[in-house]
Amino acid sequence: xxxxxxxxxxxxxxxxxxxxxxxxxxxxxxxxxxxxxxxxxxxxxxxxxxxxxxxxxxxxxxxxxxxxxxxxxxxxxxxxxxxxxxxxxxxxxxxxxxxxxxxxxxxxxxxxxxxxxxxxxxxxxxxxxxxxxxxxxxxxxxxxxxxxxxxxxxxxxxxxxxxxxxxxxxxxxxxxxxxxxxxxxxxxxxxxxxxxxxxxxxxxxxxxxxxxxxxxxxxxxxxxxxxxxxxxxxxxxxxxxxxxxxxxxxxxxxxxxxxxxxxxxxxxxxxxxxxxxxxxxxxxxxxxxxxxxxxxxxxxxxxxxxxxxxxxxxxxxxxxxxxxxxxxxxxxxxxxxxxxxxxxxxxxxxxxxxxxxxxxxxxxxxxxxxxxxxxxxxxxxxxxxxxxxxxxxxxxxxxxxxxxxxxxxxxxxxxxxxxxxx
Amino acid sequence: xxxxxxxxxxxxxxxxxxxxxxxxxxxxxxxxxxxxxxxxxxxxxxxxxxxxxxxxxxxxxxxxxxxxxxxxxxxxxxxxxxxxxxxxxxxxxxxxxxxxxxxxxxxxxxxxxxxxxxxxxxxxxxxxxxxxxxxxxxxxxxxxxxxxxxxxxxxxxxxxxxxxxxxxxxxxxxxxxxxxxxxxxxxxxxxxxxxxxxxxxxxxxxxxxxxxxxxxxxxxxxxxxxxxxxxxxxxxxxxxxxxxxxxxxxxxxxxxxxxxxxxxxxxxxxxxxxxxxxxxxxxxxxxxxxxxxxxxxxxxxxxxxxxxxxxxxxxxxxxxxxxxxxxxxxxxxxxxxxxxxxxxxxxxxxxxxxxxxxxxxxxxxxxxxxxxxxxxxxxxxxxxxxxxxxxxxxxxxxxxxxxxxxxxxxxxxxxxxxxxxx
Numbered sequence: 001x002x003x004x005x006x007x008x009x010x011x012x013x014x015x016x017x018x019x020x021x022x023x024x025x026x027x028x029x030x031x032x033x034x035x036x037x038x039x040x041x042x043x044x045x046x047x048x049x050x051x052x053x054x055x056x057x058x059x060x061x062x063x064x065x066x067x068x069x070x071x072x073x074x075x076x077x078x079x080x081x082x083x084x085x086x087x088x089x090x091x092x093x094x095x096x097x098x099x100x101x102x103x104x105x106x107x108x109x110x111x112x113x114x115x116x117x118x119x120x121x122x123x124x125x126x127x128x129x130x131x132x133x134x135x136x137x138x139x140x141x142x143x144x145x146x147x148x149x150x151x152x153x154x155x156x157x158x159x160x161x162x163x164x165x166x167x168x169x170x171x172x173x174x175x176x177x178x179x180x181x182x183x184x185x186x187x188x189x190x191x192x193x194x195x196x197x198x199x200x201x202x203x204x205x206x207x208x209x210x211x212x213x214x215x216x217x218x219x220x221x222x223x224x225x226x227x228x229x230x231x232x233x234x235x236x237x238x239x240x241x242x243x244x245x246x247x248x249x250x251x252x253x254x255x256x257x258x259x260x261x262x263x264x265x266x267x268x269x270x271x272x273x274x275x276x277x278x279x280x281x282x283x284x285x286x287x288x289x290x291x292x293x294x295x296x297x298x299x300x301x302x303x304x305x306x307x308x309x310x311x312x313x314x315x316x317x318x319x320x321x322x323x324x325x326x327x328x329x330x331x332x333x334x335x336x337x338x339x340x341x342x343x344x345x346x347x348x349x350x351x352x353x354x355x356x357x358x359x360x361x362x363x364x365x366x367x368x369x370x371x372x373x374x375x376x377x378x379x380x381x382x383x384x385x386x387x388x389x390x391x392x393x394x395x396x397x398x399x400x401x402x403x404x405x406x407x408x409x410x411x412x413x414x415x416x417x418x419x420x421x422x
Numbered sequence: 423x424x425x426x427x428x429x430x431x432x433x434x435x436x437x438x439x440x441x442x443x444x445x446x447x448x449x450x451x452x453x454x455x456x457x458x459x460x461x462x463x464x465x466x467x468x469x470x471x472x473x474x475x476x477x478x479x480x481x482x483x484x485x486x487x488x489x490x491x492x493x494x495x496x497x498x499x500x501x502x503x504x505x506x507x508x509x510x511x512x513x514x515x516x517x518x519x520x521x522x523x524x525x526x527x528x529x530x531x532x533x534x535x536x537x538x539x540x541x542x543x544x545x546x547x548x549x550x551x552x553x554x555x556x557x558x559x560x561x562x563x564x565x566x567x568x569x570x571x572x573x574x575x576x577x578x579x580x581x582x583x584x585x586x587x588x589x590x591x592x593x594x595x596x597x598x599x600x601x602x603x604x605x606x607x608x609x610x611x612x613x614x615x616x617x618x619x620x621x622x623x624x625x626x627x628x629x630x631x632x633x634x635x636x637x638x639x640x641x642x643x644x645x646x647x648x649x650x651x652x653x654x655x656x657x658x659x660x661x662x663x664x665x666x667x668x669x670x671x672x673x674x675x676x677x678x679x680x681x682x683x684x685x686x687x688x689x690x691x692x693x694x695x696x697x698x699x700x701x702x703x704x705x706x707x708x709x710x711x712x713x714x715x716x717x718x719x720x721x722x723x724x725x726x727x728x729x730x731x732x733x734x735x736x737x738x739x740x741x742x743x744x745x746x747x748x749x750x751x752x753x754x755x756x757x758x759x760x761x762x763x764x765x766x767x768x769x770x771x772x773x774x775x776x777x778x779x780x781x782x783x784x785x786x787x788x789x790x791x792x793x794x795x796x797x798x799x800x801x802x803x804x805x806x807x808x809x810x811x812x813x814x815x816x817x818x819x820x821x822x823x824x825x826x827x828x829x830x831x832x833x834x835x836x837x838x839x840x841x842x843x844x
Contacts, residue, residue: 012445012448012461013448013458013459013460013461014448014452015444015445015447015448015449015452016445016449016635016637017445018442018445019441019444020440022437022441023434023437023438023439023440023441024437025437026434026435026436026437027436027438028437029437030436030437036435037435037464037465037467037470038435038462038463038470038474039441039462039463040462040463041444041461041462042459043459045459048459048460052460197494213432215433215438215439224438282709282728284716286709286712286713286715286716286717286721287702287704287708287709287711287712287713287716287728288709288713289709290709290730290732291707291708291709291713294706294709294710294730294782295708295817297783297784297785297817300732300733303708303732303733304732304733305730305731305732305733305736305740306704306708306709306728306729306730306731306732307727307729307730308702308709308712308716308727308728308729308730309728310712310721310722310725310726310727310728311722311725311726311727314727314770317727317769318727318740318769347739347740360716361719362719363720392524392527392558393559393581394558394581394585395719396581396717397558397581399716
């Protein structure tokens with residue numbers, strides 16, 4: 001079945017809020033095995049809504065609309081959809097009672113707010129429609145079915161939309177779909193997007209079911225493997241050999257095989273497993289690597305100290321970088337990165353320290369050390385390895401790339417047991 | 423003029439990424455006085471793209487397309503738009519040279535990566551199109567004009583899209599609009615959104631031209647004042663008294679009156695003006711405040727040291743927090759924040775040090791110190807002030823709010839000349 005997502009609301013159209021509902025619904029549709037070809041956004045305007053809904057019902061089997069179900073005169077989604085589908089509006093006793101109860105409760109706790117007669121507008125439903133109770137607001141959701149087409153009307157606020165979808169719409173659509181879509185993500189770091197694409201070109205060319213799609217993130221490449229199957233068990237079975245083959249090809253560059261797992265989580269897990277404590281010595285990233293590590297709940301078990309040594313004096317004082325190194329090689333040098341990593345380990349009495357020093361720009365570049373030059377060091381078991389990187393883009397992009405590559409570098413050093421490599 | 427935003431890409435369609443580009447472009451269109459009636463998303467499929475682009479060009483004057491400009495065979499935006507508009511593709515020497523230069527540079531620094539012939543596909547442009555150089559990637563943007571219709575093709579990654587829009591598309595569209603929209607942003611920190619809304623309720627109710635619209639950001643409220651005018655001079659004149667009135671009402675809580683100026687920039691400017699050096703002592707924010715400060719080009723003039731003291735031992739060792747304080751009051755306490763700030767000033771020999779310690783959760787909350795409790799300290803001229811905050815939300819949201827409020831707190835301490843307040 002083909003599904004289409006239509007977002008109604010001037011706020012989205014003006015860019016005042018970002019359309020997260022569409023992304024949420026798109027993922028849910030994919031999980032259900034519904035194919036989404038189009039998403040649209042239209043404002044609270046009767047004529048334009050009519051045109052958009054008509055087109056959507058014409059080219060898709062299921063149209064999911066969000067927003068415009070509220071009590072105000074601007075809220076037209078129900079009225080317009082009912083008109084387009086030729087279903088008259090009638091009062092629904094059940095919905096009316098629910099709204100009255102909710103407003104009474106609300107008024108008790110929010111004495112300033114009044115119940116307006118408009119609220120009763122929400123109790124009118126297209127004749128024959130299925131009413132979806134809203135446990136987090138007043139606007140009920142609706143499912144309209146006619147002539148083989150389905151329109152699903154959901155409230156706009158994510159806090160109302162999501163539970164309604166999970167509890168009522170998902171099971172409804174699940175019954176309509178004989179086939180499910182099962183997918184898994186394989187996340188790769190330390191290899192560029194085009195390299196990954198080339199390395200799996202044969203797999204992509206030969207694919208039918210499952211399919212593989214690469215997505216480039218900053219410093220990461222995600223491969224999504226998607227299978228159509230009759231149930232989850234079959235889906236898993238179809239995907240398994242593909243994941244095995246990807247593991248064979250990308251080996252230790254794969255840091256996660258779950259959609260939710262982040263690179264920083266993979267790093268924190270590895271530190272925890274190896275019972276290592278981490279220190280960080282950052283210059284150009286200015287604390288971003290530490291902030292990513294601290295994103296992980298429970299990071300305090302492994303991460304103790306971060307030094308943001310932005311000045312040369314801080315590098316000397318906190319990390320013991322030698323004056324001569326700064327003078328002769330400069331702060332953006334392999335030697336400085338080496339001394340920072342070693343000094344960070346000592347100062348924090350940590351098992352491992354990652355250091356980073358570079359030039360994020362926009363100014364300060366020279367021919368020898370252009371903007372984007374970054375040196376990283378990793379000290380572990382008293383040994384230090386360093387690596388040189390050259391990133392492109394503006395200051396923000398350089399720093400984001402440096403942070404992502406630093407996490408990948410740290411992971412690599414831990415995996416290789418840094419001492420062996422020296 | 424009526425504008426329409428079309429996002430091309432299966433990633434958006436599948437919900438793997440949220441469509442922030444549409445929101446960004448919608449806001450920019452509003453700023454330019456362009457009316458947006460529709461937004462659409464379509465996958466990388468020739469037939470469906472054709473249909474969507476044809477419809478968009480039919481009902482709108484300007485169609486802004488993002489995504490699908492890359493080097494792979496999936497990337498069809500340019501080819502399809504050119505076909506729909508009847509403009510043949512020709513090789514553009516300038517673009518070819520830029521791509522070669524970019525790839526050469528890239529290869530030099532990333533020896534594992536190879537240049538593929540696909541990259542040259544990006545040098546083909548619709549005949550007569552205006553080429554927009556991409557300073558942050560390989561895909562050039564394009565402007566196609568024919569029969570009174572305009573198609574603007576931009577790369578999908580926000581880091582490439584945004585500078586290209588600001589530098590090239592905005593001035594281009596600006597010229598096309600007879601009536602201009604002139605707007606100015608007044609940015610406020612240290613007061614909540616609902617308080618700001620209440621304080622300007624009378625102004626909003628009385629408004630015609632210009633209008634005022636509040637936007638809540640994390641820890642900030644932005645007020646956008648928008649005037650319709652025949653030229654910039656008239657626009658400025660209309661807006662001036664409103665900005666003056668807002669300054670009267672919100673005084674020092676206004677940290678910027680320009681759209682581009684960030685809170686961290688306001689802080690860095692203030693430090694620079696007062697010739698102060700800054701140190702940071704962070705616990706729960708894990709380096710995020712430092713990273714925000716380092717976002718500002720030239721931050722090295724004022725920011726020297728950041729201590730991410732995530733463990734108690736780090737707090738003691740790097741900042742000299744007393745063992746007794748940690749034992750009796752705990753790490754999440756005003757006393758600990760005070761000692762961190764003082765210790766940070768001493769260790770970094772900085773003029774001012776901001777400290778932050780708190781509980782971001784999800785675990786570790788108690789009745790006395792629930793998750794979301796954050797203490798900040800600011801040491802300046804040997805005196806320290808502290809402040810207690812209680813934030814709500816998940817770990818990420820608590821840390822983001824803490825970071826934003828820390829910058830506002832630091833700014834406030836500098837403005838008040840902390841010594842006077844003790």
